[in-house]
Amino acid sequence: MSPTRSTRGFTRWAVISTALVLGPVLAACGSSSATSSGPKGSVNVALNTTLSGSFGFFGLANQNAVTLAIDQINRSGGLLGKTVNVEIKDDTAKPDVASDETRTEILNDNIVALFGPVSSSVALAEQTLIGRYKIPFMLHTSNTDKLTVQDFNNYTFSVVPNTGMEGRANAIAAAKLPYTSYYLIGPDYEFGHSQLAEFKAELQKLRPDITFVGEDYPKLGATDFSTYISKIQAAQPQVIYSAEFAGDLITFLTQAKSTGLVGAATSPKLMDLFDVDTLRNLGANAPTGAYAYGRAPFFAIDTPAMRTFVSAFKARYNIAPSDWAVMAYDAVTLWADGVKKAGSFDGTAVSNAMSGMTFNSTRGPLTVRSIDHQVNCSEYEGALQADPTVGFDSFAGVTAIPGSQVLLTPDQVTAARSAG
Amino acid sequence: MTPATFLTILISGLSGAALLFLVGAGLSLVFGALRLINMAHGSLYMVGAFIAVVLIGALTSAFGFAAAIVLASVAVGALGGLIEVAVLRRLYKRDHLMQLVATFALILIIDGLVRVIFGTNFHRVSAPAALTGSIGIGNSSISVYQLFLMAVAGTVAGLLWVLVFRTRLGRSIRAAVADPELLRLAGVNVPLLFTTVFVIGALLAGLAGAVIAPYQTVSLGIDVDIVVEAFAVTIIGGLGSLRGAFLGAIVVGLVQSFGIYAAPQYAQAFIFGVMAIVLIVRPSGFFGQPER
């Protein structure tokens, strides 16, 4: 018997008024429960990343990659039979905003994983929260080693080479070069100081004959490097080793080129972080021939998983994925594998499952160490070359310095933790 | 420090001063004539930079670069006129606080608009080949573009001097700076004068953003960074004085470049320290009008 119009109207009214009365009551009770699930048959994860300001492009790459990854998961039946919803929020690189968002997501939306921090102060703020509420925390951009060494907790995982690994890997690459005088320059914050310090210590160890003729830390977002350039010129190094990246790197290059510090025949060699987004932006203005290091440049990594990912990313977004996108994608892969292995979304179970696990990433098989949940990913070293197949400069003569060569030993990690 | 290094750092300081003068002159002029502190002055500079990136990239012909700079400046000047007529006119009778807050609101609004129109990524554009060379000095070198910046600032300073001291408009401006009450008595069309001065100030800000665009990256956030430096320049030099903006820019530019050489960690702090000292000891700066 089909309902008549008036019956349907009445039913609708009854449903609405019941909802209005019971809704707030249910909301008050329901959301204080600790079980994790949103609407039936789905779970929530959060991507809190920096979508604004001069690091906006990091967040955009993260957003693109994570969305793609989650969509792929959902299209193949979801995770443990449930659809995964990803909440994307802009943390504006402010720790208080990030804390507020994260806490709301944890308490209201019962997220089961957190991705995305870019700035280290945001990452540290979020790490405290996820530790308390036991939510798996995936680091794929922010790479200060404080996160996995001194401030480590069981729920933190990193698929990006941390500052120590990066500095040491670059030192290994630099040690092979025939140069003996270096000038160090990096942005004035945790990343710059930490990475440069690791590089210097390791290079000094490998090549005691090298002298460091100068060291400078321009403020992050500096717009005028000319005095620093003068200082470098005065010191006459053979190599400029730099941790400047993204916008600051581009400013530095523009000004260095216009003073002949970079790009002229008599210029010192430059060694710097060139990620795919920056190379794409520089286009023909990239300093061809400069030594480059990167964390996950797709053109230097030839695995079936990478090829599949690159074509899927290009199909959807019309550009090749940058290093940040690659690592964000790997982070989702790791977490999803952890969920499948644990058979549940429970934070502790998933974390225990991920610890010690080897998973198949776009960068090849990677293992998650149990001491610090850092994967043994590689740092990629080469020299910039024009590359018509890619459309912007890529790395010539690429070597991947494997994580195993540059990770701190478990004893060193323990020592650093008790000292700090 | 070798003489060559000293010279290059000096020139760095002066080219930095060139930019600061362009930004500070507009701010100072607007304050002197309108008694208005425009906190959104840096935002106008940022808009000029973004527009220049687009135009310089688009106009690749021989005179394209110059045309792009001019067009960007004019566009920002027009924007300034719009802002003055639509918003600021209602605030002249209000107290300083409301003016400050309204221009602070404008910072937010302009930031939001730039975000929506240009996106959140950083932008980069190249200078024309003629300006990208370097000039060796001993074992140091300077960039041709630094000289270009200084030339632009010098030319603008000259033009402004002519405007303020040799034209009728300039006379009205000087009268406004010296004694606003006189203006009305002298039969000057005050609303038109105010709009004109604000447009000039905005044009200067836009010009500053346009000429610096090829020399650094253009992204959100350059507005709040430059506006505080501009405050320092105009405070040290004296609000309302062009000579003051010139001198203040040189002081700040040199303190920054030599400060970075000598004590890089605290170079930033120096500027605020000097600004604070000036405000305490002699708030009207070198050449400004004493507070009435």
Added chain:
Amino acid sequence: MSRTVGRRGGAAAVLLVALATAPLMLNRGDQYTAGLAVIAILFALSYNLLLGGTGMVSFGHAAFYGLGAFTVALVTTKALGNATEGLILAPVIGAVGGLVIGALCLRAVRLYFALLTLAVSQLLYVVAFESYSLTGGDNGIHGIPVPDFLNDPTTSYYFVFAVVAVLAAVLYLVTRSPFGAALAGIRENRQRAAFVGLSVKRYELAAFTIAGSLAAVAGALYAVYDQQAYAGLLYWTQSGIPVIMVLIGGMRTFLGPAYGALFYTVLASKVQNTTIYWDLIIGAILLAVVLALPDGLAGLPARVRALVARYRSSDDARLLIADDVPPQPDDAPLIQMPGIATAGNNAEHAATPAGAILEAHGLVKRFGGLAAVDGVDLDVVRGTVHAVIGPNGAGKSTLFSLLTGQLRPDHGTVIFDGADVTGAPPHRLARRGIGRSFQTTAVFPGLSVQENVRLAVMGAHATTRQPFGTVSRRYQSEVERTLELVGLGDHARVRAGELSHGDQRALELAISLAVKARLLVLDEPTAGMSPYETRRTMEMLRRVIVREGMTLLITEHDMEVVFGVAQRVTVMAEGRVIAEGTPEDVRADTEVVRVYLGDESLLAAGVSR
């Protein structure tokens, strides 16, 4: 008035109840945001003590918030103390910071003061950012350990709520105290406040210190609540946030900033991170508030009511005008002042130094190369009316400023009632008994007529130092008596800014009487008045001077007033005294005539008699 109080009290009660029961009604995540909102309320209230309370525009308030947060962070992570100790230390640090920063910044005034607060707080930001070993640099300090009970969202909310509620109540009492009334006076008319005996800089410093201390508590609460502190809290744009909150909520009422803080925090929490339009939205709201709603949300009901009333009838909604006595015909005879000599009796009132209440010897004041006052001697006899006249630029106003402490003479002395007061600041002269009025009326426009006078009375009794105790009925009889004397008894409740010009002059006189001025220095008391108002003012002055035995020193351009009233006249030109004596002596002086050649008023005044 009591209806407003009732309405406001009701709103406050609703707010209190809503905040107290928030945890019960919100889910846990929103409850957390509510705690942040409560902290923001304290921050905004502390800021409004400066802005709405004292009229000080600071652009560096975030520095105190950051100081408080780092106090807790450093105490717990570096000094091995606990969070409670940090919370207790924070207001102390904040107060010390307020004293130091305030003393530094208050050396500048108004706009420069605002810029100085910006510079100083930005300086502190750079220091915090660079001091990596102390503050964690750009990382900040995270994972601040807090006592167990603060780990539960509900208990920590109530903890924050309790602290803020208590401090807000204390702050409320302070704003209602004589001290708070003094701050209001400074806000309404800074210059005038000095002339009722308030040492303005000291009160401003006190307000700055209290505000800084409370803001530090807010920062400390944040550090405890969010368990972190970082350098970015001190960046200058963070100082814009309390400004936004106070302006949106309304700075004219005590709770306005609270509404603004709630509005901003909730809106930010919901909107900021889900859209790229946040800056645009909040900027547009702020601009709209500045342009259309200067009293903020708190002023919205009144605005609406005013709009409605204006629509209803154009007659009833007229602003109250005090002066509704019908105008007199213009040719009524000049008011004579019995008991005060008119021209012709000069011999009996020749000034003798022994009877002088004010003496000035050899006063010189230079501005740049110009000597505005160039060696002026002046003797004002007790109980007389002494006028100083001269063409524009003669130096009369400068002379008056020298006599009342606004300017310090380069040379010369000023002796008041036998004591050397050369160079003493205005508030001290006011306490000694010199009252001044200005070319532009100087009352406290936002306060009612009786509040104006009451503030002056409290200033005279030095009661304004008291930060506690209500103000409303204090010295009421003295206030009423003074108002009767100047004819404003019926207008006690009217807002001073709404009085007619003549009534404002009367109020000024009342204020001077209230501070027990024995010498009244009036700068063109009848400037801009109609003949009727002129007569009324002079009549009132006569009454007051005769009854209270005051001395009057005036400068005037209206020669009818001068010659009808003054017993002694000093003529100045180009910074010097060129003639002195009775009005008759002066009018006959050839030098004076030469100086005034072409000035009809002097000659006309003589002719009309």
